[in-house]
Amino acid sequence: MTQPLVFMMGEFPAEIPTDRQYAKNHMWAMSDPSLSSTNRFGFTAYAVRLLQDVYFLDWHFDAPAPVSEQQEIGSVESKKAESSLYSPLSGEISTFNAQLLADPSGINVDKYGEGWLFEIQPSDNQAETLLSAEQYVDHLADVWVITQRTIKGQLND
Amino acid sequence: MIKPLNVFVSSGLSHHPDKRQIEQSVTDLLALDPRVKVTMIPNLYDLRPDGDAYSQLKALDDDFIVISWMFQRAAHWILDRNGVLGQTGEVEFGAEEDEDADELEEDVLEEEEKQRVVDTLDIPDRSIYCLQFQHPSDAQHYVNEVVRIAESSLMQWISGTPDQSQLDRFLNAEQRNEPELNAVEEKAGRRWYPVIDFSRCTNCMECIDFCLFGVYGVDTQETILVEQPDNCRKGCPACSRVCPENAIVFPQHKSPAIAGAPAETGGLKIDLSLLFGAPDAQEAAARERDEQLMLAGRSPVEESGNAQAISMEPRQVQNVGADKDDLDQLIDGLDSLDL
Numbered sequence: 001m002t003q004p005l006v007f008m009m010g011e012f013p014a015e016i017p018t019d020r021q022y023a024k025n026h027m028w029a030m031s032d033p034s035l036s037s038t039n040r041f042g043f044t045a046y047a048v049r050l051l052q053d054v055y056f057l058d059w060h061f062d063a064p065a066p067v068s069e070q071q072e073i074g075s076v077e078s079k080k081a082e083s084s085l086y087s088p089l090s091g092e093i094s095t096f097n098a099q100l101l102a103d104p105s106g107i108n109v110d111k112y113g114e115g116w117l118f119e120i121q122p123s124d125n126q127a128e129t130l131l132s133a134e135q136y137v138d139h140l141a142d143v144w145v146i147t148q149r150t151i152k153g154q155l156n157d
Numbered sequence: 158m159i160k161p162l163n164v165f166v167s168s169g170l171s172h173h174p175d176k177r178q179i180e181q182s183v184t185d186l187l188a189l190d191p192r193v194k195v196t197m198i199p200n201l202y203d204l205r206p207d208g209d210a211y212s213q214l215k216a217l218d219d220d221f222i223v224i225s226w227m228f229q230r231a232a233h234w235i236l237d238r239n240g241v242l243g244q245t246g247e248v249e250f251g252a253e254e255d256e257d258a259d260e261l262e263e264d265v266l267e268e269e270e271k272q273r274v275v276d277t278l279d280i281p282d283r284s285i286y287c288l289q290f291q292h293p294s295d296a297q298h299y300v301n302e303v304v305r306i307a308e309s310s311l312m313q314w315i316s317g318t319p320d321q322s323q324l325d326r327f328l329n330a331e332q333r334n335e336p337e338l339n340a341v342e343e344k345a346g347r348r349w350y351p352v353i354d355f356s357r358c359t360n361c362m363e364c365i366d367f368c369l370f371g372v373y374g375v376d377t378q379e380t381i382l383v384e385q386p387d388n389c390r391k392g393c394p395a396c397s398r399v400c401p402e403n404a405i406v407f408p409q410h411k412s413p414a415i416a417g418a419p420a421e422t423g424g425l426k427i428d429l430s431l432l433f434g435a436p437d438a439q440e441a442a443a444r445e446r447d448e449q450l451m452l453a454g455r456s457p458v459e460e461s462g463n464a465q466a467i468s469m470e471p472r473q474v475q476n477v478g479a480d481k482d483d484l485d486q487l488i489d490g491l492d493s494l495d496l
Contacts, residue, residue: 026432070434070435086434143432150432
């Protein structure tokens with residue numbers, strides 16, 4: 001595996017491995033060859049840096065279940081932030097990572113490995129909407145300004 | 158004789174042993190306190206308005222307390238919808254500290270300019286105190302708050318010079334020897350329906366325009382109300398997203414904002430939802446409603462090229478712009494008569 005790309009979030013280097021694809025909502029996607037086209041998803045370093053220690057992870061329903069892109073599927077709460085979670089693709093969620101529900105700190109410990117969130121069987125053509133590592137880093141450059149503004153805006157409220 | 162204050166403990170739906178435990182501990186402690194009359198009832202949200210539990214609640218004229226797992230707004234307005242009206246009693250337990258008071262004042266000043274439905278309602282001059290079980294927690298906290306409320310409620314109702322000995326007996330009440338516990342056994346199947354918070358509702362009618370399942374209606378005063386709660390599609394929170402005042406509450410929804418959390422809390426945490434892929438609220442609402450329409454075997458609302466299209470297209474499009482015949486003229490004439 002080649003060296004990961006790095007995106008600087010201010011002083012913090014966010015590592016973006018090149019062995020996988022990415023979605024705009026800051027999730028990575030990897031195909032497991034043994035499971036045909038199922039994609040496994042997790043949080044990228046960018047997302048985890050914003051969340052910091054994850055305290056609570058909740059999914060709105062049980063797997064397996066059909067989902068559409070941008071559908072609200074769960075929520076996450078961390079030391080510094082909270083957020084609803086949205087599906088990166090349309091398709092069917094086949095599994096949620098059960099260990100993570102018992103202890104969501106796995107996200108902080110191994111975000112690109114054991115801290116995966118769920119597996120989706122994407123509908124036709126959906127996998128084509130995913131970004132390469134380079135495209136994702138470009139996307140980060142675009143959203144970094146917005147991200148900072150969002151956070152500063154909320155802190156000043 | 159000073160009447161004991163009624164306290165209703167409404168059990169939650171969760172089977173979590175810790176949750177059951179806290180309900181039981183609080184009830185047991187209150188059962189020994191002579192200042193209080195405690196009654197256990199099933200979940201307030203699922204109970205039918207014509208059942209035993211609500212009959213008991215409706216029969217009360219005085220202040221009372223409800224302890225449930227729902228947010229205060231949710232509990233208060235569920236009671237209101239089912240015929241149990243009262244002023245909102247102030248609860249100190251679990252209240253946020255007033256660090257954000259200054260910013261809040263600005264928001265409040267803006268809010269005062271809008272007319273809220275609650276201003277037009279005729280609400281009796283007694284207070285309903287809705288406490289929320291929080292997990293984990295200590296049973297004694299709830300009991301202390303109940304006693305505080307009992308004392309302050311008593312102070313309000315005393316007229317003339319209180320009999321000092323009576324007052325002393327009340328304030329220094331000894332525990333009962335035997336616990337006095339009442340319970341209402343009632344079957345309550347799981348329900349799902351919206352609850353309108355009339356302290357925020359401005360009667361704008363967005364919800365009745367949006368919901369295509371006939372959940373909303375208007376009463377004889379032309380005020381919005383939840384007319385057919387059981388028409389509501391289970392799990393669907395779509396209408397709460399279109400309400401411009403966040404006045405629609407789904408007490409069992411996972412998201413605290415939709416379940417009735419007070420507006421001020423959550424200010425300490427950053428909300429990253431927009432960064433993590435959240436759609437626009439109107440978009441999300443329209444999509445959720447269309448999912449429900451499809452599940453019910455109906456067709457989704459036409460997207461007239463505009464992603465924000467929420468209302469139905471006009472029917473009989475071919476007649477729009479056509480000449481009006483005598484019948485049309487007559488009907489138009491009726492409109493102008495302003496009957």
